[in-house]
Amino acid sequence: MKVYFLGTGTSQGIPVIGSNHPVCKSTDLKDKRLRVSIWISWDNFSFVIDCGPDFRQQMLASNCPKVDGILFTHEHSDHTAGIDDIRPFNFKQGEIPIYAHQRVINDLRKRFGYVFETVNKYPGAPSVITVEVINNQPFSIGNKVTIPVNVMHGNLQVFGYRIDDFAYLTDVKTIDDSEIQKLNNLKVLVINALREEPHDTHFNLQEALDFITLLKPEKAYLTHISHIMGFHEEVQKKLPANVFLAHDNLEITL
Numbered sequence: 001m002k003v004y005f006l007g008t009g010t011s012q013g014i015p016v017i018g019s020n021h022p023v024c025k026s027t028d029l030k031d032k033r034l035r036v037s038i039w040i041s042w043d044n045f046s047f048v049i050d051c052g053p054d055f056r057q058q059m060l061a062s063n064c065p066k067v068d069g070i071l072f073t074h075e076h077s078d079h080t081a082g083i084d085d086i087r088p089f090n091f092k093q094g095e096i097p098i099y100a101h102q103r104v105i106n107d108l109r110k111r112f113g114y115v116f117e118t119v120n121k122y123p124g125a126p127s128v129i130t131v132e133v134i135n136n137q138p139f140s141i142g143n144k145v146t147i148p149v150n151v152m153h154g155n156l157q158v159f160g161y162r163i164d165d166f167a168y169l170t171d172v173k174t175i176d177d178s179e180i181q182k183l184n185n186l187k188v189l190v191i192n193a194l195r196e197e198p199h200d201t202h203f204n205l206q207e208a209l210d211f212i213t214l215l216k217p218e219k220a221y222l223t224h225i226s227h228i229m230g231f232h233e234e235v236q237k238k239l240p241a242n243v244f245l246a247h248d249n250l251e252i253t254l
Helices: 055-062 083-093 102-111 177-183 205-215 232-238
Strands: 002-007 037-042 045-049 069-071 096-100 128-132 139-141 144-153 156-163 166-169 188-192 219-223 243-245 251-253
Touching: 002 055, 037 055, 055 083, 083 096, 096 102, 102 128, 144 166, 144 177, 177 205, 188 205, 205 219, 232 243
Parallel strands: 045 069, 069 096, 096 128, 166 188, 188 219, 219 243
Antiparallel strands: 002 037, 002 251, 037 045, 139 144, 144 156, 156 166
């Protein structure tokens, strides 16, 4: 299985519009971060987790040839606002399954009603098939079983996903012990780490490192990173040997 980091930034991306912060002015491509998302592929299957406002740009940069489905973590715009740009895949493939909590599906219906219209639908509008994700109920994507992992983003429920020995969790602040049990014996964990300072709804760097120490994956990659975290190369030097600061267009193979 290959994991391609389409975006590793926080909700504003890096550089932040109008910012004079040194990281926003960096010429290092690893300091340029689109909104957070990954593309996972194996055999002839291709899935995306989250579909934010940079989706079109990410698909072009990654040369992603098809999308067999989209797994949504939650409804915030930096994870969902690119849904209109699935249209080229619709034209080639037809309807695309989206997997999400029912609350997220309901939210998408309100915000993108034309996508879900069944009567007099506008020609060329995106077309999706909705699949409700329910906690503690594994489901299949392609020929693999996906385990939803329930976490909290402040007071908002968010789903992470485990596929084989890989798990992707973003926008995590707290997680119950019962959910942590779903994350044993991982080869690769991807987890959010917003910045060094504490934050109300996201792991900061130390919380993410403590979580990695608890789970003991073979490798861990940090994502959903703010410019306030610092320069990529400088932050990487501070990290344990098995922990890596992810960056846009990074590809790993499990």
